[in-house]
Amino acid sequence: MTRSSDRPPWGAIAVFLLPALVVYTALTAYPVVRTFWNSLHKVLPNRPDEFVGLANYATLLFSDDTFWRSVRNTLVWACASPLFEVGIALLLALALYAKVPGSRFFRIAWFTPVLMSYVVVGILWVWIYNYDWGAVNALLRLLGLDTWTRAWLGKPETALPALIFVTTWMWTGFNMVVLLASLHSLPSEVIEAAELDNCGWGAKLWHVIIPLVKPTLLNLLVLSFIGKMKIFDLVWITTKGGPLWSTETVSTYLYKRAFEWSTFDLGYPSTIAAVWFVIIMTCVLVLTRVLRTRDRLEY
Amino acid sequence: MTAILGRAFLLLVLTLYTAFAAGPFIWAAMMSLRTTTEISNSHFGLPLPAHWEKFPQAWFNSNYSVYFANSASVVVTAVAILTIVGAMAAHCLSRYRFAGNRFVYFLIFSAIIFPPQITIIALFQTLVNYGLYNSLVGLTLVYVAVQLPLTVYILESFFARIPGDLFDAARMDGYSEWSIFWKVSFPIALPALATTVILNTILLWNEFLYAVVLITDEAKRTLPLGIQRFMGDQLEDVGMIATGLMIAIIPVVLIYAFFSEKLIQGMTAGAVK
Structure with missing residues (x-):
């Protein structure tokens, strides 16, 4: 460190840090605190907040079926997505790693979906899933599988899987690019040695490659999990939580309670936010703690 | 022989996946150049003849010029503020050792x-209290706050790698702390700054949740809101919606075409988010 460490120039530090701290305090820290405060109150417009203690929490946790339905949907999404996204991405990254011609092009093309807003993606997939002329049903009819055609987003049984498919389509390319970078940073001798040992493709994948890229894999799994715990935009554009709550996520339910349903109370939705915030932060802490302390592989 | 077959099979799989990944966009791009009547006749037809006039139509008649201008002004302002505020904070946190440094960073x-x-x-309540609800200024400020942590995080790790000797030399030459930042740190950090600028631009250009909560006026809608609105009003007009989608996508595609590596780098660095 430099000599300035003897006596920090507080004046300069204040000037450099103050704008960021003001923004952070006013528009991040304060809203978080205010949300927790809200969660203990009945918050109606043009009226002083009325303290209700833990009543909101009690209602939410013990008698709000819609909330639990949304929690279940969100957890299904958050647990299924990482496996698909990261699993398929690993296979694709290995395929590109095998030095196929045009790998640079593939990499750039596959990354594209994550650069698009969920609004654009949502509308595209509403069309793709359209019953009469969507690409999915058109393909099924082409293959003579007319009995399989259905309104994919209109049926409670298929709506959530259909949306999970969309996020998988969107994020697989991103995971692939990250994994490819991680594969390229490995010493090639290790992978070549496995080739010499003449072990099968599956064994090589399981015993050599996966352990080597494990830190990256775990990061991506956690990332995908957290992303789905927060998902809102895609659902809002495609199904608004329907049909019959089958795609309701915690975020969309919170939005409805705060800004759509004319209950006007901002206290109860704040309780949803507070509970979900605590759950997400706990998941992050637990997952990073559990996954990080595992021994790193030496090579 | 099996090696060649294997290679060919691999290439086939990769090509199929590419069609799957890019197909929806190509479909939308084709529909954006066709009228809705043409589309209803054949949904997967080629845009022949291409109706380029649909772009000026959407731009002028369906308010896309307004949405685009709103998005552009919010994103440009927010990214400019973010870059300077974020760089100053990152510089400070990586360069000075002081009590509470790591606490602020954390x-x-x-x-x-x-x-x-x-x-x-709570942001909704706060902005209502201060008359910033339903205002582009309010949305811009919120966007700055939303992207600030990631920006500081990316920049801090870059600034921390600038050798301290450089700053000592600058101080010997009589530079003030303020001019050290502008004349030493800032220029050296340009590659990292470019990464955050591009990343923030894309993320905010696509942002939907804050916009949908904080903006309701038709004249203040950003592009994602405008598209959603148009989709709700003109559900049947698939051709025009596709044109609107393309208007939102084209800037992103242009940025990606020129800065693909930088953008991939930024997105993956921002992967912590």
């Missing part, structure tokens, strides 16, 4: 994983 860093839901309701 505070800002931990906000990266905050779900937006924890702030959205």
Whole structure:
């Protein structure tokens, strides 16, 4: 460190840090605190907040079926997505790693979906899933599988899987690019040695490659999990939580309670936010703690 | 022989996946050049003849010029503020050793994983209180706050790698702390700054949740809101919606065409989010 460490120039530090701290305090820290405060109150417009203690929490946790339905949907999404996204991405990254011609092009093309807003993606997939002329049903009819055609987003049984498919389509390319970078940073001798040992493709994948890229894999799994715990935009554009709550996520339910349903109370939705915030932060802490302390592989 | 077959099979799989990944966009791009009547006749037809006039139509008749201008002004302003405020904070945190340094860093860093839901309701209340609800200024400020943690995080790790000797030399030459930042740190950090600028531009250009909560006026809608609105009003007009989608996508595609590596780098660095 430099000599300035003897006596920090507080004046300069204040000037450099103050704008960021003001923004952070006013528009991040304060809203978080205010949300927790809200969660203990009945918050109606043009009226002083009325303290209700833990009543909101009690209602939410013990008698709000819609909330639990949304929690279940969100957890299904958050647990299924990482496996698909990261699993398929690993296979694709290995395929590109095998030095196929045009790998640079593939990499750039596959990354594209994550650069698009969920609004654009949502509308595209509403069309793709359209019953009469969507690409999915058109393909099924082409293959003579007319009995399989259905309104994919209109049926409670298929709506959530259909949306999970969309996020998988969107994020697989991103995971692939990250994994490819991680594969390229490995010493090639290790992978070549496995080739010499003449072990099968599956064994090589399981015993050599996966352990080597494990830190990256775990990061991506956690990332995908957290992303789905927060998902809102895609659902809002495609199904608004329907049909019959089958795609309701915690975020969309919170939005409805705060800004759509004319209950006007901002206290109860704040309780949803507070509970979900605590759950997400706990998941992050637990997952990073559990996954990080595992021994790193030496090579 | 099997090697060649294997290679060919691999290439086939990769090509199929590419069609799957890019197909929806190509479909939308084709529909954006066809009228809705043409589309209803054959949904997967080629755009022949291409109706380029649909772009000026959407731009002038369906308010897309307004949405685009709103998005552009919010994103440009927010990214400019973010870059300067974020760089100053990152410079300070990586360069000076002072009591509370790591505490401030941890505070800002931990906000990266905050779900937006924890702030959205209170932000709505706060902006209403200060008359910034339903205003592009309010949305811009919120965008600065939303992207600040990630920006500081990316920049801090870059600034921390600038050798301290450089600053000592600058101080010998009589530079003030303020001019050290502008004349030493800032120019050296340009590659990292470019990464955050491009990343923030794309993320904010696509942002939907904060916009949908904080903006209701037709004249203040950003592009994602405008598209959603248009989709709700003109559900049947598939051709025109596709044109609107393309208007939102084209800037992103242009940025990606010129800065693909930088953007991939930024997105993956921002992967912590």
